[in-house]
Amino acid sequence: MTWVTKTLNSTLGRKLIMALTGLFLILFLTGHVSGNMLLFKGDGGQAFNIYAKFMTTNPAVKLLSYLTYISVLGHIIYSIALSQHNKSARPVPYSTSKGSSNSAWSSRNMGVLGTIILIFLVVHLQGFWAQMHWGEVPMITYEGEEYKNLFLIVSEAFKQEWLVALYVLSMIFLGFHLSHGFASAFQTLGLNHKKYSPAIKLVGMLYCILVPALFASMPLYIHFSSY
Amino acid sequence: MKLTLKIWRQKNTSDKGGFVTYVADHVSKDMSFLEMLDVLNDQLTERGEDPVHFDHDCREGICGMCSLYINGKPHGPLQTTTCQLHMRSFSDGETITIEPWRAKAFPVLKDLVVNRSAFDRIIQAGGYVSINTGGVPDANEIPISKTIADLAMDAAQCIGCGACVAACKNASAMLFTSAKISQLALLPQGQVERKSRAENMVAQMDEEGFGACTNTGACEAECPKGISITNIARMNREYFSAVVSSDNM
Numbered sequence: 152m153t154w155v156t157k158t159l160n161s162t163l164g165r166k167l168i169m170a171l172t173g174l175f176l177i178l179f180l181t182g183h184v185s186g187n188m189l190l191f192k193g194d195g196g197q198a199f200n201i202y203a204k205f206m207t208t209n210p211a212v213k214l215l216s217y218l219t220y221i222s223v224l225g226h227i228i229y230s231i232a233l234s235q236h237n238k239s240a241r242p243v244p245y246s247t248s249k250g251s252s253n254s255a256w257s258s259r260n261m262g263v264l265g266t267i268i269l270i271f272l273v274v275h276l277q278g279f280w281a282q283m284h285w286g287e288v289p290m291i292t293y294e295g296e297e298y299k300n301l302f303l304i305v306s307e308a309f310k311q312e313w314l315v316a317l318y319v320l321s322m323i324f325l326g327f328h329l330s331h332g333f334a335s336a337f338q339t340l341g342l343n344h345k346k347y348s349p350a351i352k353l354v355g356m357l358y359c360i361l362v363p364a365l366f367a368s369m370p371l372y373i374h375f376s377s378y
Numbered sequence: 379m380k381l382t383l384k385i386w387r388q389k390n391t392s393d394k395g396g397f398v399t400y401v402a403d404h405v406s407k408d409m410s411f412l413e414m415l416d417v418l419n420d421q422l423t424e425r426g427e428d429p430v431h432f433d434h435d436c437r438e439g440i441c442g443m444c445s446l447y448i449n450g451k452p453h454g455p456l457q458t459t460t461c462q463l464h465m466r467s468f469s470d471g472e473t474i475t476i477e478p479w480r481a482k483a484f485p486v487l488k489d490l491v492v493n494r495s496a497f498d499r500i501i502q503a504g505g506y507v508s509i510n511t512g513g514v515p516d517a518n519e520i521p522i523s524k525t526i527a528d529l530a531m532d533a534a535q536c537i538g539c540g541a542c543v544a545a546c547k548n549a550s551a552m553l554f555t556s557a558k559i560s561q562l563a564l565l566p567q568g569q570v571e572r573k574s575r576a577e578n579m580v581a582q583m584d585e586e587g588f589g590a591c592t593n594t595g596a597c598e599a600e601c602p603k604g605i606s607i608t609n610i611a612r613m614n615r616e617y618f619s620a621v622v623s624s625d626n627m
Contacts, residue, residue, distance in 0.1 A: 154627055162550075162580075162583070162591070163590075163613075166590055167614075167618065236589060236590060237550070239482065240482050240483070240548055240587055241480050241481055241547075241548070245450065245480055249450035250547060252450075254594035254596040255594070255595075258594040258595070259594055331593070338610070338614075339614060342611065
């Protein structure tokens with residue numbers, strides 16, 4: 152299987168891994184934002200808590216979650232490897248460079264944006280995901296069945312202004328990361344054609360605005376509603 | 379026009395190098411950028427100083443020999459070759475910074491001259507057709523549509539100047555390599571070696587130490603021949619379909 156390792160170690164192979172893991176994480180974000188829309192239901196968190204239990208116990212979801220962990224790790228590891236390789240390809244920098252005249256800011260700063268998102272991710276996972284899995288979450292009973300009241304954790308957390316601000320700000324960075332990443336992944340997969348590339352670019356633009364905006368509206372909604 | 383020129387001077391590959399400032403006076407706005415440097419070099423020679431070394435050949439915008447990173451952009455402010463850039467693109471009193479292409483794979487030989495042999499080695503790795511294609515065929519004899527022929531010709535316009543590498547924040551050579559892979563992959567004559575070509579040229583590109591593409595599109599925006607990054611997407615397709623179907627283990 153030397154051809155497999157050789158391919159995955161090539162610059163094109165590493166880019167392919169970035170694209171595939173990136174696209175999988177886009178799928179994850181789509182699922183995550185859709186499910187969390189239950190926070191807007193205004194039922195005191197019942198639908199959200201039932202959903203949260205389903206997401207942590209269903210075997211199919213479990214498999215998907217492992218794929219998500221692998222994608223996050225792969226995306227990070229390969230981005231570090233590629234960044235170092237790319238840095239070494241130009242040991243002496245230019246004294247003057249007008250990058251903004253030929254490319255978008257986000258496309259030149261994916262590493263910076265990604266690092267900020269990673270820091271957010273650590274705070275986010277520590278606050279909710281780790282709590283749900285290993286933390287002390289108060290229980291709540293709906294129709295005779297016990298559920299962890301994750302909604303209580305979420306609504307308590309978002310009473311803090313700084314956390315809400317951190318979430319909203321992070322989503323702006325996520326939006327910029329996606330504004331380049333979405334269409335870029337398709338280009339790396341070799342999917343660039345006049346028939347569908349304009350559509351990919353359009354969907355990418357809508358996605359990078361809509362999904363982070365929906366995510367950002369969740370802490371804002373909880374903070375400003377009466378929970 | 380009176381200009382201040384900040385020019386990179388470097389004795390040889392191992393020298394550290396640095397900027398030297400020159401004043402160019404009585405510059406005509408109708409001079410090409412290279413003619414302006416010729417005049418400067420005449421003055422330097424008369425003063426007994428070492429003239430500024432820079433690459434040039436045809437001065438018609440077709441050979442790909444001239445380079446120069448001018449005021450933060452390869453080939454200067456216009457999307458053209460440096461030989462086709464004229465001093466009217468600059469304003470009187472302006473300070474112009476002139477640097478060589480910066481890439482590990484393009485070591486500086488002297489001043490503004492870089493060694494672009496890495497491109498030659500990428501071509502040698504597969505940018506050829508080794509079957510006998512005979513003499514010039516009659517019109518419409520080769521089974522190829524106008525659309526495909528045009529795409530191949532668009533890719534074949536690449537003159538290998540290296541502006542794509544110079545413009546790319548990662549010093550990636552993917553626009554060059556993809557243009558060379560594309561022009562042959564699209565043509566009937568290129569089919570025999572299609573898979574090994576993609577594999578070998580990509581391997582050589584990596585071997586030379588060029589960076590990876592992050593799809594910023596800077597190469598396409600700066601290419602004096604307007605080579606499109608759709609060629610990079612084609613190279614990706616060519617490469618991945620080659621690795622899963624070729625006989626090379």
